[in-house]
Amino acid sequence: MSIMTAPERRIQRRGPIAGRSxxxxxxxxxxxxxxxxxxxxxxxxxxxxxxxxxxxxxxxxxxxxxxxxxxxxxxxxxxxxxxxxxxxxxxxxxxxxxxxxxxxxxxxxxxxxxxxxxxxxxxxxxxxxxxxxxxDLADDLAQRARLPARFVLGALAGMRMLGLLVDDWRALGLARRARGVTDQGRIRRALGMVFALFVLAIRRGSSLATAMEARGFGGTAARTWARPSVWTxxxxxxxxxxxxxxxxxxxxxxxxxxxxxxxxxxxx
Structure with a gap:
């Protein structure tokens, strides 16, 4: 079982080291x-x-x-x-x-x-x-390094969500500008956006945790993996x-x- 919070976009790279584990x-x-x-x-x-x-x-x-x-x-x-x-x-x-x-x-x-x-x-x-x-790193850490699957999958979900922070920051800026609240000082405006982004991240994290729990990511049974880790x-x-x-x-x-x-x- 694997986890993807966004469409997977892989960059095909050439080089002997790029394809290594x-x-x-x-x-x-x-x-x-x-x-x-x-x-x-x-x-x-x-x-x-x-x-x-x-x-x-x-x-x-x-x-x-x-x-x-x-x-x-x-x-x-x-x-x-x-x-x-x-x-x-x-x-x-x-x-x-x-x-x-x-x-x-x-x-x-x-x-x-x-x-x-x-x-x-x-x-x-x-x-x-x-x-x-x-x-790939999560698969290797769980299957090769034998780290706890719940920890690995939780960290992977968090890393996948990091890419959304930039989009959230941009959306917050546009929303505040549409409401006419961009005339404040830069520091005050930045602090307000940071707090709003923090609240949004907590809400999204709670929703993601609930979704993962519903899909069995928190189970204690033996876990299967969509892509077996390979070491050559x-x-x-x-x-x-x-x-x-x-x-x-x-x-x-x-x-x-x-x-x-x-x-x-x-x-x-």
Whole structure:
């Protein structure tokens, strides 16, 4: 049994990774990103980013989709690096100083590591999640990860309803304009629309819960699934590659002496 709260619209994507299991892509994103958090050095982040390039290329995103979806990272990485360069820990030669800002060799090295690490952690996660269908992920989580079906289906229903919030916001704006109540201040108007959207979401959620209960989604009997979850050898290869990338990157940092554990006396 599956759940759909809106007509299912699937985008056919090309690429070896786009067709992989949703659970495999979720696991790969976590396995690539999480280990990189433990060390903040430019070498491990650079090695990881270089090894991630094939994943980015084969993810199934078009060039336009890639730049649009990752635009926030290309802004966050230099911004975070600049902040660390100006206000990071001072060590070595000081190149610039003014009020609370100090640019030194240590802060520059830390800034470079921060900027590259933001890209190394964020890019694969965004590219892998971009091709994940919520229904496929729910099927995999319930059938493969053995998560409770009620929790998975409830989360899936909530995710399906998120797409309606934009339409609701637009409809509320048009309704308020038709009633002549758009002359208030922007903040007051926005707060009123947020409250109205919140009430509407509660009502829709209650109706959806009742409908799901009536259709047997809250039953305790063994559940059947419209689409069985499939795990192939290619999914295993993707997860194995995701394990190798941070392993090689962190090993390189340890071998070349740039390892900087972010938690502990050696972390800056």
């Amino acid at each position: 949703a659970l495999a892509k979720l696991a790969a994103a976590l396995l690539v990103s999480v280990p990189l958090v433990v060390s903040i050095d430019v070498l491990s982040a650079t090695v990881a980013l270089a090894l991630e390039i094939p994943i980015l290329v084969l993810s199934g995103l078009t060039l336009r989709e890639f730049w649009l979806r990752t635009a926030v990272l290309w802004f966050a990485a230099p911004t975070g690096a600049l902040t660390i360069a100006l206000y990071g820990e001072t060590s070595g030669t000081v190149h610039f100083q003014w009020l609370f800002m100090q640019v030194s060799d240590g802060s520059l090295a830390l800034a470079a590591a921060t900027g590259v690490r933001i890209l190394a952690i964020g890019l694969p996660a965004i590219c892998l999640f971009a091709t994940v269908d919520p229904t 050898r290619a999914d295993t290869v993707l997860v194995a590659i995701a394990v190798l990338i941070p392993t090689i990157a962190l090993t390189a940092a340890v071998v070349f002496g740039t390892w900087n554990f972010i938690i502990g006396p050696s972390g800056r």
